[in-house]
Amino acid sequence: MSNPSLLILPGDGIGPEVMAEVRRIIDWFGAKRDLAFDVSEDLVGGAAYDAHGTPLHDDTMARAQEADAVLLGAVGGPKYDDLDFSVKPERGLLRLRKEMDLFSNLRPAQCFDALADFSSLKRDVVSGLDIMIVRELTSGSYFGEPRGIFEENGERVGINTQRYTTSEIRRVARSAFELARRRGNKVCSMEKANVMESGILWREEVTWVHQNEYPDVELSHMYADAGAMQLCRWPKQFDVILTDNLFGDLLSDTAAMLTGSLGMLPSASLGAPMENGRPKALYEPVHGSAPDIAGQGKANPIACVLSFAMALRYSFDQGAEADRLEQAVERTLAAGARTGDLMGPEGGTPLSTSEMGDAILKEL
């Protein structure tokens, strides 16, 4: 039997640096845990634009469709700020999400005990925090038609369309309920049903899935503005948060910031099962391409390493190996290893990206 395939898209900015450390960890799993992958690499974002004039080449898109899992670094940078909307680095990422139909975006917001003091929130508000945001990723205002900038009555008008169907809502809701069963068994769904009809439909369909398929899970509903508040006030009240594409964009960034561990947070974007039973899947850190420190060996590779751990868990059914990797990261942090972004008041000399890679490998 051939090895499962991993397509690696390092992308822009710090993407290639952090991905280099992940490749060493992938190699370690091949050598020491008998978990070998067929790894190949390709371009996305600004790097793809520089090479091909498009942020995602059709060949790369085809390879992503074939791969058992895709691992992405980050896209974007000031160099590309003046590009036309249609070829901006972000379009490459959005095309991957849309064409692979990765409707369920899992964003864990976890506070590492060793880093609880890094949060701008008080320690007792965030320590031990472990919530999971499930964000719909292939519909809503990101993709709805009509969209664009038009002329009307002598002025311009900018239009986007928030649009959700029954089936789009139900499938992502199922994914949230499934996750909740393996966690704290609670889902809080967030929308603006008091103002938007798309929010009413969201609430009704989530309730339908709950009543008909997951009555054992505790479901609550919250307006998204109240949700943003409650995330800042007492985030530990949540277990799984289910929300749409646009609200999920803001709420997951808020949640990530709470933990004080932005450079540490991974994400998984999952689609429907393929023939081999694995979901289509793309894994990427929550952080961006950090152009200000790119190429300097300063970046923290942990978010990208933990994205690979999510791949082990959700694509390759290797939950125990994912635990092993996550625990190695925790031990590394507990032992005091810190990249520059994690320098607190206590000071010290920051590790480089590859030294952090060394430290994690040592703990493994």
Place this chain on the structure above:
Amino acid sequence: MSNPSLLILPGDGIGPEVMAEVRRIIDWFGAKRDLAFDVSEDLVGGAAYDAHGTPLHDDTMARAQEADAVLLGAVGGPKYDDLDFSVKPERGLLRLRKEMDLFSNLRPAQCFDALADFSSLKRDVVSGLDIMIVRELTSGSYFGEPRGIFEENGERVGINTQRYTTSEIRRVARSAFELARRRGNKVCSMEKANVMESGILWREEVTWVHQNEYPDVELSHMYADAGAMQLCRWPKQFDVILTDNLFGDLLSDTAAMLTGSLGMLPSASLGAPMENGRPKALYEPVHGSAPDIAGQGKANPIACVLSFAMALRYSFDQGAEADRLEQAVERTLAAGARTGDLMGPEGGTPLSTSEMGDAILKEL
């Protein structure tokens, strides 16, 4: 000359209780500062629905259009949860905003020194915080057409439309720049121009107003998800934040929560100048109707009192009197007066709503 007119709409939940204290303060200004108002009252929200079967009667709408300023308490409550979307309490508020064309919603997020420890954020992150969110209030996803729930290919689809025109963006941008000039002279505009064309138009038109009319003000742009993050990380980097209706809903709630003073924050919703030069205006607390404590005399009236202070400043050009009232509130807090929502670890006996009113009047 007749007195300026104030239409008071106490609304639901704690609205009537907190408004009763504001009326005493209005009377004080009439008696002691020679600032008399013609005050009248009417119904809005669930209270209007109970009386008339609609959350805003046409007569009330007409009176609001005529008033020099409207002061609103709060709308909504569980009693009305199952009402049809079209007659929910919120529709009354949204109709006032839309028909009075109150396009500029000012939401100050201020951290009262006496309350800095109430925030879930660390004291140094929030103490002295004083930012102003300017939220567009009459367009965007709240009002765009088409909207609704439709049948399509045998399933339901929920649709809302994000829609902004050149003139809608420019007028609210002007209002943000004007405010910035009287504050820290900085505006940060937030959208998702990396994903939404309406965000591109927003960014372009804000930039146009800046270059052509307010080049002396410092302008920056941020994606709304990054903005949500930065609000939690280091909110003091901001002076005025300018954003659209839907992002503004989430971001202003986040900002309000940071201050730890949710029961304390007022808002102003301003439209174009009327014949007498005053802007159309509605003032309301940021907090909701708090049905859980309604009718018990526990509510904190300060947000509503400070909303009246904003009315003095923005509708009646009485900046010095607004300062007087705001300073009286600060002294009241500094002297240790606390309603139940402000009970911290130090304990003590909470004041009732009317006792807090007494305390403020005493400081005046």
